[in-house]
Amino acid sequence: MSADTTAEEAATATVDDEISPDDGILAVDGLRKEFGGLVAVDDLSFAVQEQEILGFIGPNGAGKSTTFNCVTGTYPPTAGTVWYKGEEVTGTPPHEMVKRGMARTFQSFAPLEDRSVLKNVALSMMNDNLVTMDGLLGEFHEEARAICERVGLGDRLHQTPAELPHAGMLRLELGRALGTDPDLLLVDEPFAGLSGPEVESVSDLLLELRDEGMTLVVVDHNMRGLLQLIDRAIVINFGSLLAEGSPDEITNNPEVQEAYLGGGLE
Amino acid sequence: MTDNSKSRLRLLLGQLNPLGLPLRQKIGVFGLAFLIALPLLVSLPVVGQFVVMILPASSWELGLYNVAAALFFAMFAMSWDAVSGYTGEISFGHGLFFAVGGYTSAMLNMGHGLSPWVSVLGGVLLAAVAGVMIGVPALRVEGPYLSLVTLVAPLILLQLFIFMSDIFGGEQGLSNPENLVGLGFVSNYFLALGLFVAVFALLWALTRSNTGSILTAIREDEDAVSAAGLSKAKFKIFAFVLSGAIGGLAGAVYVHTPVGSPTPSELMSVIVNVEVIIAAVLGGMGTIVGAAVGGLFVAMLPDYLNLVEFTVPVIGKSISEMSFFLFAIVTLFLLNIFPGGVLRWGIALGRRATGRDGGKEGMAADGGQSPEDTGTNPVAQTMERYQEYYDNMFGGDDE
Incomplete structure (x- = not known):
């Protein structure tokens, strides 16, 4: 059970701590996004460290895409603050974010x-x-x-x-x-629909980019192919942070297993 | 000048060498040379006879006037193409810009005694302002909604002209302002041709540079433009201002020639607004060249039909009486068989005939798209765009 407690500790630690602008290349504090009465992202805080590969994981409908649409400026957040490279960029339009060095791929391909x-x-x-x-x-x-x-x-x-x-x-x-x-690349669901060797070759490319100094955030709803790639993962569910930690800590976290009904973590 | 920019200049100049041009551009250069030589050719003995025969009028003097008027109309069509053909935001009221340019210049000249050379600049300036006034709303209202705005805007202007007819001359328009280069057939022809070449060169270079690629990318997918770190707002407003200014310039110079005058029917009627669209789409939307060729064709076809002295037996009407009706039929027919425009069809045909692969020509042909590597033509793209708006209007799903 020791792994579980560390994971929970890690998770609670981030929830309690205020995120400040210099906590990482990308820092998000108290992000909230409402669509009418629906709360898609609820007081979410996290930071991305320079040159890491962060997995941003959650079941379908957990608010992953909405979070990134808020970070990249597609939607203005209802509340909360986003800092990129130490500067506040909350609500900055998408093309400005790209110019500042944050790029993204689209899950739906555009x-x-x-x-x-x-x-x-x-x-x-x-x-x-x-x-x-x-x-x-x-x-x-x-x-x-x-x-x-x-x-x-x-x-x-x-x-x-x-x-x-x-x-x-x-x-x-x-x-x-x-x-x-870009300096930071958000990759949305890269492995959906790829075969084993394709997953491997895309992973190799992403690792290579990281070695050259890029920071990567990989969004996915399951962890297939992701565990070997990422240094750290953030798991969200119902728009708020569920767990945070190394891939091992995440897979052994009972709350994460619960969120996936035991079936998502192949 | 650095070595780099010197070599770039040399490369650019090298591309202007007529012998190295692809066939379609050779044809264009030849066509232009013909237009330049036209006033000279008519005065030659035998050749002159032949040239007068192919002019859209019964005499060479009137022929030059008609060609000059067609050149102005081609400029109108090019100005429409620069914004609607490239960004896919269809303007149904481009006459607004022609009228603002033409009326402003005419009124500055007649009311305030400014030389037409100066008043034209006033017309361009105000037409550019009109471009901002349509372009800024275009950031919020898009697709069919924007088209509605552009449709209504000239109608409002027309109503203003009518109820303040003591200033604007109502539906009759204003009397003729001072001409820029007098009444000469040849001098006015060269004025029109010179402006046509200048407008064409400016728009051609702009649309073949990265700017053209970005504008067509807006037509295809605005999110992809943002994702590339490019401000779609900036480029959209730019396209409207550019188009407005050029439409205004053409309108302003037009009223200071004997071939045109500041009247609603010549500058901003529904027929003008629609003919401009027909010309650009028929020639090849989003190519500038297509709008130029289509504009000349659309403007001169009724002139040619007027020359036909044939009476259709059963109904007892002459061709010239039905010229506009026939014009509409012909364009409808052409639009159906060449949905991508005559230019694209011609280029594809020419490439097949000469057995050349379009990809080997190196340079981007139409602001980043060459007719052969497009799966979708601009008309289809624009339709798709509008379809999306309609779907959203009736509760379609965004995701």
């Missing part, structure tokens, strides 16, 4: 269907000057090509997103996110 893989990635690399000579000569394509090769789409540069297999779409999401040159 590529531009009307252009090639290469041009999808190239869009992420553009800066937002209104009048520019850039692009008239196609000089972005070299860097965009390098990113495509990195995420494993080197041989599919000129295909459209519709021609990609499921795993290719995920790789494209990663490529588009990497194109913005």
Whole structure:
């Protein structure tokens, strides 16, 4: 039972402690999001350390996506504060967050269907000057090509997103996110629908990015494929923090097991 | 100048070398050269006879006027394409900008005695302000709602013109302001052509740069634009202001030529608003070139039909009497067989004929999309966009 107590201690410790701006590259304090009468995220506080791979876990409908939509500026939170790199960024619009170095992938995949893989990635690399000579000569394509090769789409540069297999779409999401040159990358459900070897190769890519100095937050509703990858996990349920700790601590936590009815932690 | 920017300049200049151009651009350069040489060609002996025959009028003087008017209309269509063709926010009332530009310049010239060269700038400025006034709401109201706003805005302006007819001349419009370059057929033709080339060059370069890619990305998926760290608000307002200013410029110069005058029917009637859309979509939405070609076609087709002295036997009406009716039929037919626009169809056909692969041309053709690697054309994209809004309107699910 000792593992359980440490996990609970870790969990309670964070709930009680106030999060301050310098607790990590990303610090979230007392985040709350209501939709009408529904409380999707309820007083959630956590911090992400630089260069860690954090698993952000919870059953379906736990509020994971809403949390990240609040952090990335898609929705303004009802209450609470978000700090990124020590600066307050609560309610900053999504494109500003991207410019500050926070990128995300979309679980539902949101590529531009009307252009090639290469041009999808190239869009992420553009800066937002209104009048520019850039692009008239196609000089972005070299860097965009390098990113495509990195995420494993080197041989599919000129295909459209519709021609990609499921795993290719995920790789494209990663490529588009990497194109913005992020310091923190939020990856939403990367392993859903991937085969074993695909999970492994995506994991290798994420580990490689971390080794180069990137911080990663991986959102998922189960832990398949996640345990080997992450350094630490945060588990939420019904919009609030349930547990926090190392992968081992999380899997042995009875409350987490309860939340998943024993079935989610393969 | 650094070495890097020097080599970039050389690359850019190299791309302007007509011999190195792809076939479709060679055709464009040839077409432009023909337009430039046109006034000279009509004065040549045998060639002149032939050229007058293909002009949309019975004499070369009127022909030049009609072509000049068509060039202005092509500018209107290009200004529409720059915002609606690229961002997918369809404006049903672009005449607002033409009218604001034209009326402002005419009134500054006639009422305050400003030289038309100066008053035109006033028209451009106020049309750009009108662009802000439509562009800022466009951030909140989107899709069909925005279209409704753009549909109503010129109607409000028209009502203003009517009930304050002592100032704006009501439905008759204003009398002709001073001309920029007098009444000369050739000088006015070159004025129109020069402005057409300038507007075309500006819009072409802008839409082929990254700006064009970003605008078409807004049309395809706004969230993806934000996720790329780009401010969709900034680019949308920019597109409206740019389009408004260029539409206003064309409208302002138009009223200071003998081919146009500041009247609601020429600048802002429902027919003008719709014809501009037809021209751009028919030519190829979101390409600028398509709007230019489509604009010339749509403006000159009725002129050509007017020349036909044939009477349809059974109903006893001549072709010229039914010219607008026939024009509508022809455009409807063309829109059906070329939903992506005549330009895209032509390019695809040309590539198939010359057996070349579009991907090898290197440069992005249409602001980041070339007709062959698109699974979806802009018209389909815009329809999809509107479908989404309608779904949401009737309680559809966002997720």
